[in-house]
Amino acid sequence: MKHIFFCFAFVCSLLLPAACSRAETTETPQAVLTVMTHDSFAVSEEVVKIFEEQYDVTLVFLKSGDTGAALNRAILTRNNPEADVFYGVDNTFLSRAVQEGIFEPYKPSTLADIPEEFTAGLAGMVTPVDFADVCINYDKAWFAERGLAVPKSLADLAKTAYKGEPGNGLLVVENPATSSPGLAFLLTTIAEYGEAGYLDYWRSLKQNGVVVVNDWETAYYTNFSASSGRGLQPMVVSYATSPAAEVVFAAEPLSDAPTASITGENTCFRQVEYAGILKGTTQLELAQRFIDFMLSPVFQEDLPLQMFVYPVNPAADLPEIFTKYAARAEEPARLDPVLISKNREEWIAAWSRVMLP
Amino acid sequence: MRMVRGLVKAFKSSGVLLWGAPLALLLVFFFVPMAAILKVMFERSGAIVFTDTLRPLGFTFYQAALSTVLTLLLGLPAAYVFARYDFPGKHLMRTLNMLPFILPTVVTAAAFNALLGPRGWVNLLLMQITGLQVPPVTFLNTFTAILVAHVFYNLAIIIRVVGSAWSQLDPRLENSARVLGASPRRAFREVIFPILRRPILSAALLVFLFDFTSFGVILMLGGAGFATLEVAIYSQALHFLNLPMAGLLSVMQLASTLIILLLYGRVSHGEDVPLFPRLHGEGTRKPRTLLEKWIVASVIVLLFLFQVLPLLALAGRSVIRVEAERGQRTEVQAGFTLDYYRELFINRQQSIFYVPPSRAVVNSMRYAGITTVISVTAGTLLAYALVKRPRIRRWLDPLVMLPFGASAVTLGLGFIIAFNGTRLSSTSLPWLVPLAHSLIAMPFVLRTIQPVLASLPESLRQSAAVLGASPLRAWWEVEVKLISRSLLAGGLFAFTISLGEFGATSFISRPENPTLPVAIFRYLGQPGGLNYGQAMAMATILILICAISIALLERLSHAFVGND
Numbered sequence: 001m002k003h004i005f006f007c008f009a010f011v012c013s014l015l016l017p018a019a020c021s022r023a024e025t026t027e028t029p030q031a032v033l034t035v036m037t038h039d040s041f042a043v044s045e046e047v048v049k050i051f052e053e054q055y056d057v058t059l060v061f062l063k064s065g066d067t068g069a070a071l072n073r074a075i076l077t078r079n080n081p082e083a084d085v086f087y088g089v090d091n092t093f094l095s096r097a098v099q100e101g102i103f104e105p106y107k108p109s110t111l112a113d114i115p116e117e118f119t120a121g122l123a124g125m126v127t128p129v130d131f132a133d134v135c136i137n138y139d140k141a142w143f144a145e146r147g148l149a150v151p152k153s154l155a156d157l158a159k160t161a162y163k164g165e166p167g168n169g170l171l172v173v174e175n176p177a178t179s180s181p182g183l184a185f186l187l188t189t190i191a192e193y194g195e196a197g198y199l200d201y202w203r204s205l206k207q208n209g210v211v212v213v214n215d216w217e218t219a220y221y222t223n224f225s226a227s228s229g230r231g232l233q234p235m236v237v238s239y240a241t242s243p244a245a246e247v248v249f250a251a252e253p254l255s256d257a258p259t260a261s262i263t264g265e266n267t268c269f270r271q272v273e274y275a276g277i278l279k280g281t282t283q284l285e286l287a288q289r290f291i292d293f294m295l296s297p298v299f300q301e302d303l304p305l306q307m308f309v310y311p312v313n314p315a316a317d318l319p320e321i322f323t324k325y326a327a328r329a330e331e332p333a334r335l336d337p338v339l340i341s342k343n344r345e346e347w348i349a350a351w352s353r354v355m356l357p
Numbered sequence: 358m359r360m361v362r363g364l365v366k367a368f369k370s371s372g373v374l375l376w377g378a379p380l381a382l383l384l385v386f387f388f389v390p391m392a393a394i395l396k397v398m399f400e401r402s403g404a405i406v407f408t409d410t411l412r413p414l415g416f417t418f419y420q421a422a423l424s425t426v427l428t429l430l431l432g433l434p435a436a437y438v439f440a441r442y443d444f445p446g447k448h449l450m451r452t453l454n455m456l457p458f459i460l461p462t463v464v465t466a467a468a469f470n471a472l473l474g475p476r477g478w479v480n481l482l483l484m485q486i487t488g489l490q491v492p493p494v495t496f497l498n499t500f501t502a503i504l505v506a507h508v509f510y511n512l513a514i515i516i517r518v519v520g521s522a523w524s525q526l527d528p529r530l531e532n533s534a535r536v537l538g539a540s541p542r543r544a545f546r547e548v549i550f551p552i553l554r555r556p557i558l559s560a561a562l563l564v565f566l567f568d569f570t571s572f573g574v575i576l577m578l579g580g581a582g583f584a585t586l587e588v589a590i591y592s593q594a595l596h597f598l599n600l601p602m603a604g605l606l607s608v609m610q611l612a613s614t615l616i617i618l619l620l621y622g623r624v625s626h627g628e629d630v631p632l633f634p635r636l637h638g639e640g641t642r643k644p645r646t647l648l649e650k651w652i653v654a655s656v657i658v659l660l661f662l663f664q665v666l667p668l669l670a671l672a673g674r675s676v677i678r679v680e681a682e683r684g685q686r687t688e689v690q691a692g693f694t695l696d697y698y699r700e701l702f703i704n705r706q707q708s709i710f711y712v713p714p715s716r717a718v719v720n721s722m723r724y725a726g727i728t729t730v731i732s733v734t735a736g737t738l739l740a741y742a743l744v745k746r747p748r749i750r751r752w753l754d755p756l757v758m759l760p761f762g763a764s765a766v767t768l769g770l771g772f773i774i775a776f777n778g779t780r781l782s783s784t785s786l787p788w789l790v791p792l793a794h795s796l797i798a799m800p801f802v803l804r805t806i807q808p809v810l811a812s813l814p815e816s817l818r819q820s821a822a823v824l825g826a827s828p829l830r831a832w833w834e835v836e837v838k839l840i841s842r843s844l845l846a847g848g849l850f851a852f853t854i855s856l857g858e859f860g861a862t863s864f865i866s867r868p869e870n871p872t873l874p875v876a877i878f879r880y881l882g883q884p885g886g887l888n889y890g891q892a893m894a895m896a897t898i899l900i901l902i903c904a905i906s907i908a909l910l911e912r913l914s915h916a917f918v919g920n921d
Binding site: 039040041042043044045046048061062063064065066068069071072073075076077080082093096175176177178180183211212213214215217218220221222223227228229230231232238242245246248249250251252305306308344345348355356 | 404470475476492576581591596597694709770774863868879881885888890
């Protein structure tokens with residue numbers, strides 16, 4: 001009987017070294033550039049191939065959870081980085097990431113072509129790649145049918161015209177403690193009403209029956225009335241590009257988007273995503289070329305239909321579906337990234353005390 | 358020489374051969390990463406507000422205790438029915454009962470939404486009948502939803518762990534008690550229950566710990582009003598980047614788990630009752646009296662309502678397109694479609710991360726297979742160690758169960774920093790996924806096998822030896838066959854845990870090799886009816902694959918045991 005245990009223990013102890021030797025054989029002589037990013041990252045095969053062939057390199061993408069998870073990973077491994085490039089840190093996390101010193105400064109020569117609103121204050125640490133506005137999406141037919149005007153401003157949302165039953169009102173938002181669009185919307189209200197007034201505004205939203213859920217998936221697919229979940233709320237905090245995605249991924253061809261965004265002044269929060277070279281990379285040269293590549297029209301024009309975001313490079317052509325159905329806020333709400341990183345926790349905590357007693 | 362012999366003897370009697378390898382696995386893949394991350398967490402900057410931990414801590418205990426009690430209330434009668442009665446469709450029901458276990462919480466949330474959401478089948482039906490304009494049932498984002506989802510997930514644990522012990526119980530014990538004049542109630546209280554006490558405690562412990570570290574259910578079904586420790590860790594670590602606070606919460610979660618395990622050790626302490634296990638099918642019979650029939654029927658109905666209906670609702674959504682008249686909150690049309698399945702095979706966006714469903718299936722099956730082998734081997738060795746070496750049980754048992762109380766977020770970050778720069782880093786090691794799954798599955802295997810193993814009388818193997826069987830043959834033909842049903846249950850747990858695991862997998866798997874749950878989540882990440890439908894289709898495929906695997910494994914084990 002002992003023998004069989006020997007065998008088991010032996011097999012068990014074999015597992016680890018066997019696993020290691022496997023890893024060895026997968027190494028290729030070709031140069032490898034590793035890009036760490038979040039789960040929502042997507043890119044066309046074709047675009048990746050263009051870069052790989054031009055520089056005779058293999059691109060490896062390392063996805064690790066949402067933006068917060070991926071960023072934590074980069075911060076915790078900063079002494080011995082797992083990747084050469086980090087893509088996907090947004091303006092709510094930016095100043096914290098820069099403060100942690102995970103990035104190697106680099107300023108691509110084409111950065112001058114990028115509008116100043118994206119490049120101001122970056123000090124050559126990271127490069128803006130794309131942006132999307134977090135806005136309220138609404139169910140077009142729902143409002144049309146009732147002859148109800150679509151709210152134009154944050155203040156409108158608090159009016160009695162948009163009052164619903166308690167806890168089952170017309171708007172569903174995400175919890176800023178667990179969701180990044182939720183945080184973006186909270187920041188919009190802070191930009192509009194200031195630190196002194198945003199909580200009162202939320203109290204009035206609460207009186208109007210605003211629904212709070214934890215994640216975008218639930219808000220959109222369970223609560224929103226124009227998604228395939230067919231929920232009860234005709235308004236949801238999502239992206240200004242979501243209506244375009246509704247058309248692209250329609251279950252049956254649509255001639256028009258079923259949803260649209262409210263993009264009035266100070267109603268949206270602009271999320272900008274940046275890419276940076278991770279300090280300690282052994283492929284500095286290639287990493288710089290990849291950052292350049294991300295700003296080039298080839299990569300920029302691939303972004304919209306892959307991730308439903310806008311390219312920062314104005315020279316990039318937008319797909320027709322975007323010009324038709326997606327939207328950009330003309331005057332998005334603005335908040336200083338340094339202020340965001342300083343007060344984020346405090347703001348969310350105060351919000352939770354009011355909204356989730 | 359004498360010293361060497363002495364050492365060898367001490368070595369043998371310590372049983373290190375049994376627990377050495379599994380413990381090494383735990384050390385490398387649990388304790389090292391956990392210690393590394395906690396150390397780093399407390400070195401980082403961030404404000405610790407101790408009072409903010411108390412509410413999640415209290416709520417975590419409260420919901421876990423309530424969920425466990427509810428699961429036991431429904432699970433114990435079900436275990437009894439499965440162990441004692443034959444009824445039509447029993448095999449099917451056993452398979453179906455296991456299925457919820459595989460579901461990633463994001464899919465469970467979708468299943469309950471499909472059944473009980475504002476546009477779920479139940480509300481649609483009620484609105485049709487009553488002519489109401491507003492859905493009458495509010496289920497999502499309530500405390501009830503958390504409890505129901507926990508029962509939905511964990512019934513399988515009670516039924517498998519307690520049921521497999523119950524079905525091996527010698528029916529003659531009960532019969533003798535009855536012959537001696539005990540009422541059925543007294544026979545249960547004084548004969549059956551004392552014997553089943555350990556498997557029941559064992560199962561209840563698993564359920565409690567499972568609920569204690571609940572994350573996705575709380576987040577997606579309970580809604581924003583509820584936060585367990587695990588949810589608090591998630592927001593502190595990944596949304597506030599406040600690692601010291603996340604560290605404190607993780608320590609509290611681990612410490613609570615340890616206390617629960619030590620308490621459990623106290624309560625479950627006692628002599629094992631050696632039992633002569635019975636052949637499969639011996640103790641079961643068709644329900645005879647009206648009462649028996651009623652009990653069996655109501656258990657089947659309840660299991661169907663709690664476990665099968667949400668799955669059916671989900672599968673329904675993958676083939677039926679629900680189209681509300683634009684803007685209408687009440688009128689809904691439904692039409693049959695296979696588009697969602699067809700679309701799974703098309704890489705419409707030419708994305709480099711597109712994965713055909715077949716590859717996700719193969720990835721998932723391969724990881725699940727490796728996980729099953731590792732965790733059943735390690736779990737069985739540990740079960741032997743705990744049973745044959747009672748002295749080490751006191752410290753080994755809680756140690757092995759501790760990973761249960763680990764926060765997935767914290768452990769995930771721990772993996773990254775502990776293996777960063779080594780060969781074990783996830784960039785180069787595809788084995789990390791099944792190893793992480795094995796860590797989660799091992800306690801299940803151990804808890805399933807140990808109680809049965811403990812009750813095996815030593816005399817059985819001795820008789821085999823007397824009859825001339827070699828130790829190996831005696832072990833293989835007597836012990837293994839007798840514990841095979843528990844081995845099967847443990848293996849099934851391991852297999853299904855691996856198939857459905859999402860949290861750790863999304864952290865360490867490579868994007869080009871996603872598992873089914875990871876692929877499902879990708880579809881749910883973007884708006885659009887097609888994405889939602891494809892997520893439901895992929896989830897239905899996951900359920901079907903799992904059902905087939907369970908059915909095959911059950912077959913295999915019955916063929917092995919050789920009677921049914």
